Amino acid sequence: MGNNENTWILTAQCPSCLGTVDVVTRFLAENSCYIVDIQSFDDRELNLFCIRVQFRPLNDEFNSDVFEQTFQARANKFDMTWSLTEPNHKTRVAIMVSKYDHCLNDLLYRYRTKALPINIAVIISNHPDLEALAEWHGIDYYHLPITAETKPQQEKRVLEVVQQYTCELVVLARYMQVLSADMCSKLSGKAINIHHSLLPGFKGAKPYHQAWDKGVKLVGATAHYVNDDLDEGPIITQGVQAVGHSHYPEDLVAKGQDIESQTLARAIKYHIEKRVFLFGSRTVVFAD
Amino acid sequence: MGNNENTWILTAQCPSCLGTVDVVTRFLAENSCYIVDIQSFDDRELNLFCIRVQFRPLNDEFNSDVFEQTFQARANKFDMTWSLTEPNHKTRVAIMVSKYDHCLNDLLYRYRTKALPINIAVIISNHPDLEALAEWHGIDYYHLPITAETKPQQEKRVLEVVQQYTCELVVLARYMQVLSADMCSKLSGKAINIHHSLLPGFKGAKPYHQAWDKGVKLVGATAHYVNDDLDEGPIITQGVQAVGHSHYPEDLVAKGQDIESQTLARAIKYHIEKRVFLFGSRTVVFAD
Amino acid sequence: MGNNENTWILTAQCPSCLGTVDVVTRFLAENSCYIVDIQSFDDRELNLFCIRVQFRPLNDEFNSDVFEQTFQARANKFDMTWSLTEPNHKTRVAIMVSKYDHCLNDLLYRYRTKALPINIAVIISNHPDLEALAEWHGIDYYHLPITAETKPQQEKRVLEVVQQYTCELVVLARYMQVLSADMCSKLSGKAINIHHSLLPGFKGAKPYHQAWDKGVKLVGATAHYVNDDLDEGPIITQGVQAVGHSHYPEDLVAKGQDIESQTLARAIKYHIEKRVFLFGSRTVVFAD
Amino acid sequence: MGNNENTWILTAQCPSCLGTVDVVTRFLAENSCYIVDIQSFDDRELNLFCIRVQFRPLNDEFNSDVFEQTFQARANKFDMTWSLTEPNHKTRVAIMVSKYDHCLNDLLYRYRTKALPINIAVIISNHPDLEALAEWHGIDYYHLPITAETKPQQEKRVLEVVQQYTCELVVLARYMQVLSADMCSKLSGKAINIHHSLLPGFKGAKPYHQAWDKGVKLVGATAHYVNDDLDEGPIITQGVQAVGHSHYPEDLVAKGQDIESQTLARAIKYHIEKRVFLFGSRTVVFAD
CATH class of the missing domain: 3.40.50.170 (Formyl transferase, N-terminal domain)
Incomplete structure (x- = not known):
């Protein structure tokens, strides 16, 4: 969509517990990543959480490798599987x-x-x-x-x-x-x-x-x-x-x-x- | 529907053969019944025909008993089961x-x-x-x-x-x-x-x-x-x-x-x- | 549609009056044309009638020229404009x-x-x-x-x-x-x-x-x-x-x-x- | 919806800028509020942001008055208008x-x-x-x-x-x-x-x-x-x-x-x- 051009997509999935949204949104804020769209879901039967965030780095020096390495440490605490998709990936x-x-x-x-x-x-x-x-x-x-x-x-x-x-x-x-x-x-x-x-x-x-x-x-x-x-x-x-x-x-x-x-x-x-x-x-x- | 107020409904069903539509429409024309709506279907697998006609008698002296008796004779030739529904029947x-x-x-x-x-x-x-x-x-x-x-x-x-x-x-x-x-x-x-x-x-x-x-x-x-x-x-x-x-x-x-x-x-x-x-x-x- | 293969289509339009359906369906019956599908409409505001019939000639010697010439005479009485479309016309x-x-x-x-x-x-x-x-x-x-x-x-x-x-x-x-x-x-x-x-x-x-x-x-x-x-x-x-x-x-x-x-x-x-x-x-x- | 029983709803609106999501989600995490559903939107023409969060307090001593007073201070920095809706409000x-x-x-x-x-x-x-x-x-x-x-x-x-x-x-x-x-x-x-x-x-x-x-x-x-x-x-x-x-x-x-x-x-x-x-x-x- 028009608004979503040049946005990165971060998706993640893990067992439901307090802080699953915060671990993602706080990291993005700290790294000057502007959230364009965010959606989450918790399944009460499976006790499973997932989240999808589209964001735009406000900092020109955004480095996805550094992003991934840094985020991994935080994701580990939530047993989170996640992936980062670059803009215009085909x-x-x-x-x-x-x-x-x-x-x-x-x-x-x-x-x-x-x-x-x-x-x-x-x-x-x-x-x-x-x-x-x-x-x-x-x-x-x-x-x-x-x-x-x-x-x-x-x-x-x-x-x-x-x-x-x-x-x-x-x-x-x-x-x-x-x-x-x-x-x-x-x-x-x-x-x-x-x-x-x-x-x-x-x-x-x-x-x-x-x-x-x-x-x-x-x-x-x-x-x-x-x-x-x-x-x-x-x-x-x-x-x-x-x-x-x-x-x-x-x-x-x-x-x-x-x-x-x-x-x-x-x-x-x-x-x-x-x-x-x-x-x-x-x-x-x-x-x- | 608005157009269909005060219309009688004639429905009929019989084996498919030449003249099934004609036996209905000719009878209606001969009895000064104006057709407001007509739809038919032939099933090629079952070799079965059905028709639904909404009509409005133009003749004030329309008598449904006479209609039914007279039509029955023609319907018999086609082994047709049929019914006539009066206007505003509830x-x-x-x-x-x-x-x-x-x-x-x-x-x-x-x-x-x-x-x-x-x-x-x-x-x-x-x-x-x-x-x-x-x-x-x-x-x-x-x-x-x-x-x-x-x-x-x-x-x-x-x-x-x-x-x-x-x-x-x-x-x-x-x-x-x-x-x-x-x-x-x-x-x-x-x-x-x-x-x-x-x-x-x-x-x-x-x-x-x-x-x-x-x-x-x-x-x-x-x-x-x-x-x-x-x-x-x-x-x-x-x-x-x-x-x-x-x-x-x-x-x-x-x-x-x-x-x-x-x-x-x-x-x-x-x-x-x-x-x-x-x-x-x-x-x-x-x-x- | 499957059922409609090899069917001719007759469409007609004229002022609403008694017999508009009959003039079409009777002619088809007389000419051994089997009606596969029929639909009509009368507009109460415009006092205008139209009909569409799909039919299949049961007689191998069906001749559309003869059909058209003969039907024209009947259509004239109703001030009817009409057209005949042959099967598989592209x-x-x-x-x-x-x-x-x-x-x-x-x-x-x-x-x-x-x-x-x-x-x-x-x-x-x-x-x-x-x-x-x-x-x-x-x-x-x-x-x-x-x-x-x-x-x-x-x-x-x-x-x-x-x-x-x-x-x-x-x-x-x-x-x-x-x-x-x-x-x-x-x-x-x-x-x-x-x-x-x-x-x-x-x-x-x-x-x-x-x-x-x-x-x-x-x-x-x-x-x-x-x-x-x-x-x-x-x-x-x-x-x-x-x-x-x-x-x-x-x-x-x-x-x-x-x-x-x-x-x-x-x-x-x-x-x-x-x-x-x-x-x-x-x-x-x-x-x- | 079934999953959303007994959830509070927090909605907020403010000019778009970095941290609008984070100010909400971090506050909820700090106050042991579990996010059940989150959705946000940024309008690129109006440069306007809005967010809706459904959450469930994990702490039995959740006090909405305290919540409101504390959150107001943070919301002020973003010029955010917001409202909190209690569960089952009619x-x-x-x-x-x-x-x-x-x-x-x-x-x-x-x-x-x-x-x-x-x-x-x-x-x-x-x-x-x-x-x-x-x-x-x-x-x-x-x-x-x-x-x-x-x-x-x-x-x-x-x-x-x-x-x-x-x-x-x-x-x-x-x-x-x-x-x-x-x-x-x-x-x-x-x-x-x-x-x-x-x-x-x-x-x-x-x-x-x-x-x-x-x-x-x-x-x-x-x-x-x-x-x-x-x-x-x-x-x-x-x-x-x-x-x-x-x-x-x-x-x-x-x-x-x-x-x-x-x-x-x-x-x-x-x-x-x-x-x-x-x-x-x-x-x-x-x-x-």
């Missing part, structure tokens, strides 16, 4: 797709117009179809076909590519393949999937067909982190739209594309702006 | 409640301001709590307590009251009791229930607790006809709202009341305006 | 843009994936920026710069291009130029514009700045037909989204892009599916 | 109505079920119609008729009643009278009005008729603070809903009632939870 992203290209097209548009400040480093697909689209955007494209037999090797290769391009985030933009438990585990918390239903309703394959079969009047999409149980990872955000009796499964598929694209893009935005915290099987998401 | 309704009164309060308001043109003939509850509210509105109130042992007798008594008050529709306005299979069967298609989740997600008890447990970012309500499988009856309409990490189950319960009330009222409106058709386990609902 | 469209490309990008995506069954014949812009995008899609691009002095000539040239490419519809996809009264008049009813506010609020330039200045909590977009009074043409559809105090004008500009794109695409869909009827300064839009 | 409210009772009915329901923790001290109306409703809730009702001639005296009497009942907030729940400039000025920032349009569109009388006349596809409601320019006070929140060609003005009036009621109730909730800050002609509203 997260390196690997996108995985199959043949459906509506989410990919949407992300590429937001990427090339800088609406979404990410760096799409590589696109990986089990099909060759979308290579031209990648090429037009100047992005490397890996066609890694998959069969039941070659799944372990293919997944290994995917992870190698992700590593080779030093990607911080993997986005499953309608990849349409069930990841192995091992793959899920390795991507846990580092990969975002878009599922075309209002999870936990209509898990698994062909959710629009399931929705039509049940005669629901609302359908939606769910962006969630990948964890070891597919379609059950922590939900980041969901979108919804009204449908009616005249919409057959193929109509729902067509109508759902906008909601899927927007929901996925919104989840990525929250993630790269460090608004999302994992709290067990749920997420905390600070509003923008 | 459906007689029995409302069943437990202790939660938000849906009841909402319906009573719409009833007394005539926003919902129904005739609330009687209120039935397994608790005495809401009698004063009923009394202020001048509506008879039956307190029919229920236990596991007395369930069969209580349900029998409920049906007697519904019959005694010649109710055409039973509304379960957060009644909070699981109806027996027998009761469901007897009320099938004649009773509307409001469930506080986006069915088929979170069936059964405490859906807001289930929703919180899963960390969903949207919750909702579903109004559906009662059939022999509770929480599985044909869906009429659904409502939804965004929620976040800061909402505990009790917050969802509180936040959900508006959506539940509105969704239930909307379903009743669709039903009494003859907009809803049963198509197997689904519904056709013509927009207003 | 409206030829000219898109006009400036430098903002979010609406264009969205339309190009829906065009190349056939989500929007249009034929984008040509793109016209007063800037050269988006030529590469047009080229990648294999669409001719006309860069027609404009200044206060050259406005009459430029508009004349635009109309020539539209005619040369035999476009039935002109889409102003954030063209950012005020059309002359003469141009508006020539495009009246044949051009759709997207305005980035909830018209009639915030007419004219920089509506997001106006919205921020007023501190509104909702912003939106309006797709409307061009008529002789810019920003006042008949509204087809509108979209809306919530905003807050933290959104500065530039944030609203960024946030508004999705709503603008979707609202414009929806309006085009309604238009090409013949769902929109002009009723004076307002529109009738039959739901899908 | 704002005393005067409701003004005319004959429309949908907003009143909604507020009374939320009041008697404690969904909205307010204390409705008195209801004032220029008509006698709603006295029975007030009486059933045990709330004093003042029927203060108004004519062009008696307006000054009537408004004087209204203010006397508001003062007599020590009301902190006046809610204009469809009062339908234009307040005098003097009255507006006296109620500035202390009164919330509900206007049945998406202000600044359709100011003044009969907004639904204006909306119909323009053929808009969305209508809404705006809750705003009263200031000296009627229909122009700072907006707190807005609601919206889709409408279509079949809705005549009287339909819009009927359809709008739900949105008006909910929007007004939401604005009151934000106000009493101290989420709203006046920033010139706009508001800052921290999300719940």
Whole structure:
């Protein structure tokens, strides 16, 4: 946002106790860091605290290395895990797709117009179809076909590519393949999937067909982190739209594309702006 | 709606075949009935047709008995089931409640301001709590307590009251009791229930607790006809709202009341305006 | 929609009187045309009627020329203007843009994936920026710069291009130029514009700045037909989204892009599916 | 919310400068006050800061008088205006109505079920119609008729009643009278009005008729603070809903009632939870 240009982001998480806000805000004040935005949450069930602060150093000689070393000493007392994100940092992203290209097209548009400040480093697909689209955007494209037999090797290769391009985030933009438990585990918390239903309703394959079969009047999409149980990872955000009796499964598929694209893009935005915290099987998401 | 005052409603349903619209519209034209609104639907899977027409007789001597007898002969050729609803007809309704009164309060308001043109003939509850509210509105109130042992007798008594008050529709306005299979069967298609989740997600008890447990970012309500499988009856309409990490189950319960009330009222409106058709386990609902 | 494949569309409009529906439906029945969907509306203020029917000829020898000639005789008695649209007809469209490309990008995506069954014949812009995008899609691009002095000539040239490419519809996809009264008049009813506010609020330039200045909590977009009074043409559809105090004008500009794109695409869909009827300064839009 | 029971609320506003957050958070930490929720905002145009903190004293001997006196000294250095709200404080409210009772009915329901923790001290109306409703809730009702001639005296009497009942907030729940400039000025920032349009569109009388006349596809409601320019006070929140060609003005009036009621109730909730800050002609509203 306009007001947030050139701001650093400090996020932290620790067990709830007195002083968790103060240890952060006092340090920032002492270091002439001006707080532009602050949000915190305490979960009464998990007894867990998290905080997100956007700040602007008023002192030109602000040194992030010194900041980090000094703050670590204080954070230790609260058993706090934390991270500092520099202004205009662009997260390196690997996108995985199959043949459906509506989410990919949407992300590429937001990427090339800088609406979404990410760096799409590589696109990986089990099909060759979308290579031209990648090429037009100047992005490397890996066609890694998959069969039941070659799944372990293919997944290994995917992870190698992700590593080779030093990607911080993997986005499953309608990849349409069930990841192995091992793959899920390795991507846990580092990969975002878009599922075309209002999870936990209509898990698994062909959710629009399931929705039509049940005669629901609302359908939606769910962006969630990948964890070891597919379609059950922590939900980041969901979108919804009204449908009616005249919409057959193929109509729902067509109508759902906008909601899927927007929901996925919104989840990525929250993630790269460090608004999302994992709290067990749920997420905390600070509003923008 | 303003345009629809003093209009009759003709609804019909039959197997799909050539001439199903024509048999209705030609008859209306021949009888000087002016069509204000017409909507039809054909289900390609079930090969089933339905139509809803609002019309205004231009002839002062319009006689509905004659209309019905004459139309029946034509409808027979199409194996058509149909009904004619007179202008300003007020459906007689029995409302069943437990202790939660938000849906009841909402319906009573719409009833007394005539926003919902129904005739609330009687209120039935397994608790005495809401009698004063009923009394202020001048509506008879039956307190029919229920236990596991007395369930069969209580349900029998409920049906007697519904019959005694010649109710055409039973509304379960957060009644909070699981109806027996027998009761469901007897009320099938004649009773509307409001469930506080986006069915088929979170069936059964405490859906807001289930929703919180899963960390969903949207919750909702579903109004559906009662059939022999509770929480599985044909869906009429659904409502939804965004929620976040800061909402505990009790917050969802509180936040959900508006959506539940509105969704239930909307379903009743669709039903009494003859907009809803049963198509197997689904519904056709013509927009207003 | 799935059910509507291979259906013809008949639309008609005339003064309200008895038999307007019957003249259409009887003719279709007599000609073995199966009605898949029918919707009508009567405006009580304007005393004006319109109808839209989707039908499927059951007779293989259906001949649209014969249909049109025969129907014309009947339509004449009702002073009815009407049109017949063949299955899978693709409206030829000219898109006009400036430098903002979010609406264009969205339309190009829906065009190349056939989500929007249009034929984008040509793109016209007063800037050269988006030529590469047009080229990648294999669409001719006309860069027609404009200044206060050259406005009459430029508009004349635009109309020539539209005619040369035999476009039935002109889409102003954030063209950012005020059309002359003469141009508006020539495009009246044949051009759709997207305005980035909830018209009639915030007419004219920089509506997001106006919205921020007023501190509104909702912003939106309006797709409307061009008529002789810019920003006042008949509204087809509108979209809306919530905003807050933290959104500065530039944030609203960024946030508004999705709503603008979707609202414009929806309006085009309604238009090409013949769902929109002009009723004076307002529109009738039959739901899908 | 569940997590927020028994929490104190500290709100503060001052010119933006380094240390505005720290002066609050450090004081709370030093006084063993546990922060449950914190949100801040800096307006770059007005160079104005505000903060809202919910906290729970961990020390049983927490004394708010001591807290206030001690904090004042620190706040002075920042030219900070601030206020402390005790747990479970119920704002005393005067409701003004005319004959429309949908907003009143909604507020009374939320009041008697404690969904909205307010204390409705008195209801004032220029008509006698709603006295029975007030009486059933045990709330004093003042029927203060108004004519062009008696307006000054009537408004004087209204203010006397508001003062007599020590009301902190006046809610204009469809009062339908234009307040005098003097009255507006006296109620500035202390009164919330509900206007049945998406202000600044359709100011003044009969907004639904204006909306119909323009053929808009969305209508809404705006809750705003009263200031000296009627229909122009700072907006707190807005609601919206889709409408279509079949809705005549009287339909819009009927359809709008739900949105008006909910929007007004939401604005009151934000106000009493101290989420709203006046920033010139706009508001800052921290999300719940």
